[in-house]
Amino acid sequence: MKKLGILALSVAMAVGFASAASADTLADVKKRGVVRCGVDGGLAGFSAPDDKGKMQGIDADVCYAVAAAVFGDASKVEFISLTAKERFTALSAGEIDMLSRNTTHTLRRDASLGVDFTYYNYIDGQGFLVKKAIGVKSALELSGATICIQSGTTTERNLAAYFRAKKMDYTPVSYDTSVQTREGFESGACDVLTSDKSQLAAIRSDLKDPESAMVLPETISKEPLGPVVRQGDDAWANIVRWSLFAMINADELGVTSKNVDEIAKTTEEFQIRLMLGLEGDTGKSLGLSKDWAMQIIKQVGSYGESYTRHLVPLGLAREGTLNALWTKGGILYAPPF
Amino acid sequence: MAKVFVPTPPSPPPNSSTPAIQWLKRNFFNSPFSIVMTLLSVYVIWSIVPFALNWAILDATWTGTDRTGCDANPDGACWAALRVRFWQVMLGRFYGANPEEIWRPLVIFALFVVIAYLLLSETLPGEYRLYLGGFALIVFPVLTYGLIHGGMFGLKVAATSQWGGFMLTLILAVGGIVLAFPLGIVLALGRRSSLPVVQWLSITFIEFWRANPLITILFMASNLLPLFLPSEIEVDKVARALVAITLFQSAYTAEAIRGGLASIPKGQFEAADSLGFKYHHTMGLIVLPQALKVSIPAIVNTFIALFKDTTLVGIVGLLDVFRMAQTVSRSTEWKGFDYETYIFSALIFFMCCYGMSRYSQSIERKLNREHKD
Numbered sequence: 256m257k258k259l260g261i262l263a264l265s266v267a268m269a270v271g272f273a274s275a276a277s278a279d280t281l282a283d284v285k286k287r288g289v290v291r292c293g294v295d296g297g298l299a300g301f302s303a304p305d306d307k308g309k310m311q312g313i314d315a316d317v318c319y320a321v322a323a324a325v326f327g328d329a330s331k332v333e334f335i336s337l338t339a340k341e342r343f344t345a346l347s348a349g350e351i352d353m354l355s356r357n358t359t360h361t362l363r364r365d366a367s368l369g370v371d372f373t374y375y376n377y378i379d380g381q382g383f384l385v386k387k388a389i390g391v392k393s394a395l396e397l398s399g400a401t402i403c404i405q406s407g408t409t410t411e412r413n414l415a416a417y418f419r420a421k422k423m424d425y426t427p428v429s430y431d432t433s434v435q436t437r438e439g440f441e442s443g444a445c446d447v448l449t450s451d452k453s454q455l456a457a458i459r460s461d462l463k464d465p466e467s468a469m470v471l472p473e474t475i476s477k478e479p480l481g482p483v484v485r486q487g488d489d490a491w492a493n494i495v496r497w498s499l500f501a502m503i504n505a506d507e508l509g510v511t512s513k514n515v516d517e518i519a520k521t522t523e524e525f526q527i528r529l530m531l532g533l534e535g536d537t538g539k540s541l542g543l544s545k546d547w548a549m550q551i552i553k554q555v556g557s558y559g560e561s562y563t564r565h566l567v568p569l570g571l572a573r574e575g576t577l578n579a580l581w582t583k584g585g586i587l588y589a590p591p592f
Numbered sequence: 593m594a595k596v597f598v599p600t601p602p603s604p605p606p607n608s609s610t611p612a613i614q615w616l617k618r619n620f621f622n623s624p625f626s627i628v629m630t631l632l633s634v635y636v637i638w639s640i641v642p643f644a645l646n647w648a649i650l651d652a653t654w655t656g657t658d659r660t661g662c663d664a665n666p667d668g669a670c671w672a673a674l675r676v677r678f679w680q681v682m683l684g685r686f687y688g689a690n691p692e693e694i695w696r697p698l699v700i701f702a703l704f705v706v707i708a709y710l711l712l713s714e715t716l717p718g719e720y721r722l723y724l725g726g727f728a729l730i731v732f733p734v735l736t737y738g739l740i741h742g743g744m745f746g747l748k749v750a751a752t753s754q755w756g757g758f759m760l761t762l763i764l765a766v767g768g769i770v771l772a773f774p775l776g777i778v779l780a781l782g783r784r785s786s787l788p789v790v791q792w793l794s795i796t797f798i799e800f801w802r803a804n805p806l807i808t809i810l811f812m813a814s815n816l817l818p819l820f821l822p823s824e825i826e827v828d829k830v831a832r833a834l835v836a837i838t839l840f841q842s843a844y845t846a847e848a849i850r851g852g853l854a855s856i857p858k859g860q861f862e863a864a865d866s867l868g869f870k871y872h873h874t875m876g877l878i879v880l881p882q883a884l885k886v887s888i889p890a891i892v893n894t895f896i897a898l899f900k901d902t903t904l905v906g907i908v909g910l911l912d913v914f915r916m917a918q919t920v921s922r923s924t925e926w927k928g929f930d931y932e933t934y935i936f937s938a939l940i941f942f943m944c945c946y947g948m949s950r951y952s953q954s955i956e957r958k959l960n961r962e963h964k965d
Contacts, residue, residue, distance in 0.1 A: 296911070296919065303923040306657075306676050308689025311924065334685075335753045335829075336909045341815050345909075348818035350826070434930050461928050568924060 280352055280484075280491035281542055284325060289333045292318035293351035296336030299457065300569045301357050301377075310334045313376055314355040316561040317482050319554065320498040321353060324547040329554035343368050346485055353495050354483040373496035375481040376558070377566075378577040378586065380474035381413050382452040384459055387469055389446045394473035398423035403445040405429070405436050413476040414449055437461060440468075451478055453571060460570035494541055501548040503589035504530060505557035507580050512556040515549065529592040537592050548592075558587070648935070659926060673926040674917070674936050681916045681936070684756025693748060696739045697759050704766070707732065712951065729770065736763070752830040756911035758940060760830070764912070765899045768837035773891075775838065776845025777884075781875060783850055794846070801843035807904050809836045814908035833905050837898070844894040852887030853879065885959065892952035896945050913937055 284290055294302035294314055302312040310318075315334065323329040335351050346354045347369050357379075358364075360372040383402075385391050391400075394417075404411055406429035418425050428445050430436040437458045440448040448458065455470050462468060482499060484492045505511070508527050510518055519531050528534040531552075532545040541547065555561065562573055579585025620630040651668030653661045654675070662670035674681065680688030683697050707728045710716050716724065740759070743749040755763070782794030801809070813836040814829065821827070856879050864874040906915040917933040920926050 296909075297915070297922040299922055299924045299927050303919060304680065304685055304688070305923065306680075306925055308680050308685050308687075310685075333751055333753060336911055338907060338909050340811075340907075341909060344815045344819060348821075350818060350829070434928075457927070565924065569927075 280488045281325070281494065284352055288326075289331045290318060290322045290325060290353065291333045291335060291351045292321070293335050293337045293342055293345055293354040293356055294318065295356045296334065298357060300453070300565045300571070302334070302355070312565050313561050314357060314482075316502075316555050316565070317355045317376055317495075317499055318353065320502055320551045321495055323550040323554045324494060324498045324501070324541075324543055327544060327546070327550045329550075343370060346370060346483065349485075352484075352491070357480045358483055360479045360481060369486045370483050371486045371492050373482050373484060373492060374499050374589075375479045375587075376499055377453065377480045379451045379453050379478035379480055380577075381410050381449060381476040381478070382455055382474050383471040384440070384448040384450075384455045384468055385471060386446050387467055391447075391471070394471050394475065395421065395423075397425065397447060399425065400447045401426045401428060401445040403428045403430065403436050403439045403448040405433055405450065406431060409476075410450055417475040433458065453566075456570040456572075465570075490542060494543065497541060498547075498551060499558075500589040501530065501551050502555065502558040502561065503580075503587055504592070505548070505552045506559040506587075507582060507589070510552055510557060511560050512553055515552045519549070526591060662929065669932050669935075670926070670929045671932060673920055673929045673932060677920045677926070680757065681913060681920065681933075682758045684754060684759055684911060684916065686750040686754035687759070688757075690748065690750075693742075693750070696742070696747070696750075700736050700739055701759075701762075703732065703735075704762075733767070733770075752828050755830060757916040758913040760905075760910060761899075761902050761912045761914075763830070764834060764837055764902045764905060764910075765895075767834050768841045768898055768902075769895050771834075771838040772841035772845045775842035776849055777880070779842060779846035780849035780853060783846065784853055798843045798846050801840050802847070804840075806837070806840050806901050807907060809840055810904055810908050812836075829908070829910065833908060833910055837902070841894065841898050844897075845891060848887045848890035848894055849883060851890055852883035852885075855886050856883055888955050888959075889952045892948055892955070896948050899944060899948070900941060913940055 292315075294310065294312075296302055296304070296310070298312070298314075300312055302310055302314040305311045310332075315332075318332045318334065319329040322331045325331075335345065337345050337351075337354070337356055339356075342354055342356050342358065343364070345351050354370075355376075357377070358372075359379075360375070364370060365372055383394050383397065385397075391397060397418075398421075402414065402425050404414060404427050411427070411429075414425075414427070428439060430439055433450065433454060436448060436450070439445060440458075441462060448455070450458065452470065452474065459465050459468055459470065482495050484495050504526070505515075508524070508530065510527060510530070515531070518527060519533065522528060522531075522533075525534070529537060531549045532538065532547070536545050538545045538547045544550075556564070559573075562578065567573070573579055573585075575584065577586050579587065581588040621627050647667065648669050651665065653665050653668055653670050653672050656662065656672040657676055659670070659673070662672055677688070679691065679694060683694065687694050687697060707724060710724055711721060711728065738744065739747070740755070740763075741750055741752065779794050779798055782790045783798065785791050785794070810833060813832045817827070817832060860878055860882070861874060864878050869878070903912055903914045905912055911919065914937040917937040918930075921928065921930045921933045
């Protein structure tokens with residue numbers, strides 16, 4: 256019975272992908288007049304509406320960037336809130352043009368779901384938050400610890416794998432939501448809390464006394480998060496990928512939404528002139544206008560601006576993390592124009 | 593010597609205490625067990641109520657446009673968050689972002705309240721109620737979609753993916769309830785039909801939908817249906833949820849009505865037959881009016897259940913009032929104010945469901961009166 260179900264599902268998926276793959280997404284998007292972008296819609300810093308109802312966050316900014324590149328108008332985005340379960344279905348069924356929903360790139364997803372991962376806009380990883388009082392400086396000293404964890408997530412599996420590999424034991428205390436997990440940690444149900452590091456910083460800043468806890472240096476899993484598109488439309492994948500590259504390159508070249516007009520007037524640097532469309536035409540081969548990257552920088556800003564706007568207020572510093580530029584010790588590296 | 597009548601002094605009243613104390617004794621202190629329970633209850637109320645009152649009302653932060661006020665006052669609730677986000681939580685993202693368009697759903701809501709009041713209270717004469725019912729069933733849904741979605745007469749388009757909040761909850765619940773009603777009548781009649789094919793089809797349909805949890809049906813409608821359909825055919829997400837809810841609800845409505853049908857004495861059918869009534873006359877003029885009246889309380893019960901069930905659309909990414917409120921406490925601006933948002937949506941649900949249950953009780957009382965006459 257179960258096998259039959261899997262068969263039916265895979266046939267359905269194959270049909271879905273076959274019909275979706277032939278589409279010319281750019282033409283569809285232009286005809287419709289908006290980019291349909293799948294987001295979480297309820298995750299602070301990544302995508303959540305602000306008081307005015309505008310979607311904010313680094314995931315949302317990628318959507319705005321693609322709209323700016325395609326239409327020259329960053330506001331032409333329709334955000335679709337998706338749950339973790341339905342996000343890939345929505346993408347392969349053509350309900351959305353791109354998925355920017357803190358989605359981890361894994362082999363299984365890449366190879367079997369009919370989707371393409373473009374690049375990463377946040378590199379996350381599971382870590383540990385500990386009470387300073389217990390005097391632990393490394394995850395390797397955690398043997399025998401009681402650990403608060405949100406149940407039903409991959410973090411549970413990663414934690415078990417890590418402790419097994421290091422031949423240490425631990426007692427898990429499971430909670431349903433991240434809020435409960437934080438409260439468990441605060442009330443003393445455990446001395447250690449594990450989650451993705453992007454969440455740990457936020458959880459720590461929500462503690463009554465943030466100074467009483469610290470994040471350990473170890474990262475026990477790799478969670479590269481980035482925008483995803485349907486497989487089979489390479490032209491569209493290029494547009495999404497290069498919209499993100501433009502933001503990262505602008506960051507590296509020191510171009511921001513505030514100084515871009517000034518720089519455009521004076522700069523002699525070849526990469527910047529290429530990026531801003533002052534020399535050559537990088538847009539032509541992408542099927543975009545000449546000033547596509549200029550529009551992204553003007554209306555959305557560089558990656559650094561986006562990070563500062565959305566993640567720094569949550570207590571996620573960028574220096575010294577993987578999300579810093581490659582020139583500053585991180586691994587964020589975009590190809591040249 | 594004449595006997596002098598000395599009246600015996602009147603015996604004291606059986607209980608010298610005042611009526612209030614008697615009442616207390618009778619209701620709260622009539623046995624050791626009840627004394628213990630009373631004291632325990634008083635203790636629980638004493639330890640919860642002042643705290644809750646302080647937190648929710650007296651110490652709460654009511655004003656302010658950002659979280660500075662709330663952060664400075666950690667011992668009180670932060671209602672400012674919901675004040676700032678009120679329209680977003682009630683009407684969803686589009687209307688939250690376009691305050692100048694809020695009149696559109698508000699007009700529809702006002703119309704809805706007026707229609708519902710006129711139909712449910714018995715102030716209109718029967719004939720007008722019929723016309724109004726027709727208007728509510730045919731014109732009103734079109735008007736609702738036209739005005740809330742926009743796109744014509746120069747109204748800005750509010751794509752259904754941007755609908756949300758209490759508005760979406762109402763649309764799904766009321767839409768599901770109203771659409772399921774005629775379907776439920778047909779199914780109930782079909783289940784009692786003497787034609788075996790019709791009967792078996794109705795039974796299969798009803799049992800299928802009743803045997804599946806709504807969450808499964810929603811998930812199917814949202815995740816599997818699009819995979820089976822070619823990508824050119826796009827069925828709107830809200831429409832899909834509404835269809836799923838309607839089919840689900842119609843099975844329950846059908847069962848409630850079937851209960852009503854079963855309560856009609858056989859003599860009513862036979863009387864109609866002897867007068868030469870055809871099936872649709874028997875049903876339409878004699879049986880259904882009585883059966884529906886009897887089944888109203890049961891139907892309202894299923895409505896209340898459905899109203900609460902609409903929160904399940906959250907799992908297919910539709911932001912009903914509960915999810916919308918949750919979003920507030922997950923935004924950068926108001927992160928962490930979870931209790932406030934949960935309490936707010938609980939209050940909204942309580943008000944709606946309590947209203948419906950009161951209505952059903954008043955109908956029941958009226959029915960009882962009529963039966964006794």
